[in-house]
Amino acid sequence: MKLTSKGRYAVMALADLARFDNLNPVSLRDISLRQGISLDYLEQIFSKLRKKEIVQSVRGTQGGYILSKKAKDIKLTNIFDAVDEKVKTVQCKKESKKGCNGKSTKCITHNLWDELENHINHFFEEKNLEDLIKENTERRI
Amino acid sequence: MKLTSKGRYAVMALADLARFDNLNPVSLRDISLRQGISLDYLEQIFSKLRKKEIVQSVRGTQGGYILSKKAKDIKLTNIFDAVDEKVKTVQCKKESKKGCNGKSTKCITHNLWDELENHINHFFEEKNLEDLIKENTERRI
DNA sequence: TATAAACCCGACTAAAATAGTCAAGTATCA
DNA sequence: TGATACTTGACTATTTTAGTCGGGTTTATA
Ligand code: FES
Ligand code: FES
Numbered sequence: 001m002k003l004t005s006k007g008r009y010a011v012m013a014l015a016d017l018a019r020f021d022n023l024n025p026v027s028l029r030d031i032s033l034r035q036g037i038s039l040d041y042l043e044q045i046f047s048k049l050r051k052k053e054i055v056q057s058v059r060g061t062q063g064g065y066i067l068s069k070k071a072k073d074i075k076l077t078n079i080f081d082a083v084d085e086k087v088k089t090v091q092c093k094k095e096s097k098k099g100c101n102g103k104s105t106k107c108i109t110h111n112l113w114d115e116l117e118n119h120i121n122h123f124f125e126e127k128n129l130e131d132l133i134k135e136n137t138e139r140r141i
Numbered sequence: 142m143k144l145t146s147k148g149r150y151a152v153m154a155l156a157d158l159a160r161f162d163n164l165n166p167v168s169l170r171d172i173s174l175r176q177g178i179s180l181d182y183l184e185q186i187f188s189k190l191r192k193k194e195i196v197q198s199v200r201g202t203q204g205g206y207i208l209s210k211k212a213k214d215i216k217l218t219n220i221f222d223a224v225d226e227k228v229k230t231v232q233c234k235k236e237s238k239k240g241c242n243g244k245s246t247k248c249i250t251h252n253l254w255d256e257l258e259n260h261i262n263h264f265f266e267e268k269n270l271e272d273l274i275k276e277n278t279e280r281r282i
Numbered sequence: 283t284a285t286a287a288a289c290c291c292g293a294c295t296a297a298a299a300t301a302g303t304c305a306a307g308t309a310t311c312a
Numbered sequence: 313t314g315a316t317a318c319t320t321g322a323c324t325a326t327t328t329t330a331g332t333c334g335g336g337t338t339t340a341t342a
Contacts, residue, residue, distance in 0.1 A: 001144050001261070002229035003254065005301060008241075015249045027317060035249075036242030041302055047319070060310025061316045088143035100149075101177030108156045108176075108277050112268070113144065119264050120142070123257055136249050146330060168288065182331055188290070201339025202287045 007085030009037050010045050011132075014079060017055065018071040018129050019137075025057075025064030045083055052082035071129035080124060087120050089113035148226030150178050151186050152273075155220060158196065159212040159270045160278075166198075166205030186224055193223035212270035221265060228261050230254035 013031050020026050028046060032039040046065060049055045054074060055065045067074065080086070090113045091100035099107040154172050161167045169187060173180040187206060190196045195215060196206045208215065221227070231254045232241035240248040 001142065001148065001226060003142050003257070004299090005232070007142065008232060008250065008254070011253070012248060012250045019249075025317095029317075036244070038302065040304075043319075044302090050318095057318060058310090059308080059316095059318050062311065063309085063317050065318090085142060091146070091149060103177070107153060108160075109149065109153045109273070111276060112152070112273055113149070116144070116261075116264055120257075120261060123260050127253065132250070132253055135252060145328090166288095170288075179331065181333075184290075185331090191289095198289060199339095200289050200337080202285095203340060204288050204338080206289090 004085060006045065006083055007080055009035075009041065010049065010079050010083045010085070011076065013037065013042060013045065014049070014054070014067070014074070014129060015132050015136075017065060017067060018074075018133050021066045024062065025066050027064040030064075048083050049079070052078070054078060054082055067129075071133065074129045076124040076127045077121065079129075087117055087124075089117045089120075145226060147186065147224055148221055150176075150182065151190065151220050151224045151226070152217065154178065154183060154186065155190070155195070155208070155215070155270055156273050156277075158206060158208060159215075159274050162207045165203070166207050168205040171205075189224050190220070193219070195219060195223050208270075212274065215270045217265040217268045218262065220270075228258055228265075230258040230261075 012035050016031050016035055017026050020030070028039055028042045031037065032042055046055060046057075050057055050065075053068050056068050057063070057065055090110060092098060092106065092110065094114075097104070097106075099105055099110065101107050153176050157172050157176055158167050161171070169180055169183045172178065173183055187196060187198075191198055191206075194209050197209050198204070198206055231251060233239065233247065233251065235255075238245070238247075240246055240251065242248050
């Protein structure tokens with residue numbers, strides 16, 4: 001059960017952006033350098049973030065990205081959703097009445113995993129970008 | 142971020158075992174049939190569970206496995222630990238002072254992921270096998 | 283005492299997912 | 313007009329997962 005780089009990078013990059021976009025757009029090259037993330041990979045990620053309107057792009061020289069909303073209004077849920085980082089604990093299709101074992105009822109652990117999924121998603125629902133950068137600047141990291 | 146089959150199967154199989162081991166050991170063949178899990182794969186999983194003393198084996202005809210402890214005393218944490226299903230959210234080595242970006246300080250999201258890890262582990266720490274089968278027999282699944 | 287049921291063990295492999303890379307563009311500013 | 317930076321889609325290498333396979337050993341029971 002692990003977090004993928006895509007999800008981790010998306011949050012890292014946005015946290016970086018939230019900190020530096022006060023005046024000008026921030027280029028991916030800068031983020032790449034500061035956070036140590038491959039530029040090409042960042043481009044893929046930001047393409048998704050833009051489509052979900054989490055960031056806006058500014059093309060041309062001195063271009064880059066800026067947040068579309070206030071940091072406070074960007075929840076981790078939104079970010080993960082944008083980059084398709086899903087929390088998946090059950091094996092069956094949720095809508096279906098069938099179980100993961102192919103039988104006609106849900107398996108004995110189904111409800112457990114469903115609870116787990118809610119538990120995790122709750123965390124993402126509660127945290128937003130502002131929380132994240134606040135915590136960090138307090139600790140001077 | 143998803144749960145692997147290994148972890149899911151381990152819990153499924155033990156839940157099955159907890160329900161049926163009242164008198165006699167339960168064979169993996171039975172579990173395999175009831176839960177729809179590959180027999181060979183179950184053997185790998187039970188080998189680990191046995192080494193961590195979650196189950197005991199009974200060899201020979203009519204053999205199988207029984208729980209080593211009461212269902213109540215087997216937490217999900219113990220099960221996941223036994224089969225090496227780890228919750229991994231940070232990318233860096235925790236002990237090291239270095240960050241995941243190769244720099245000398247932890248990255249801006251490190252604390253967040255650490256919190257997340259604790260949040261998830263807390264769930265596994267709270268649930269035990271007995272809870273699991275109770276819930277299910279109540280609902281008559 | 284032969285047989286079959288079941289555990290035991292290690293090596294191997296196919297498939298899927300992840301984490302990128304690469305190439306060829308377009309927009310904009312100085 | 314050059315440099316910077318976003319845009320897009322395809323491609324690929326690596327890693328992880330989820331098994332499979334082939335050989336054991338132990339033990340109840342017919
Ligand atoms: S996880 Fe949904 S039925 Fe098993
Ligand atoms: S996850 Fe630990 S430093 Fe980035």
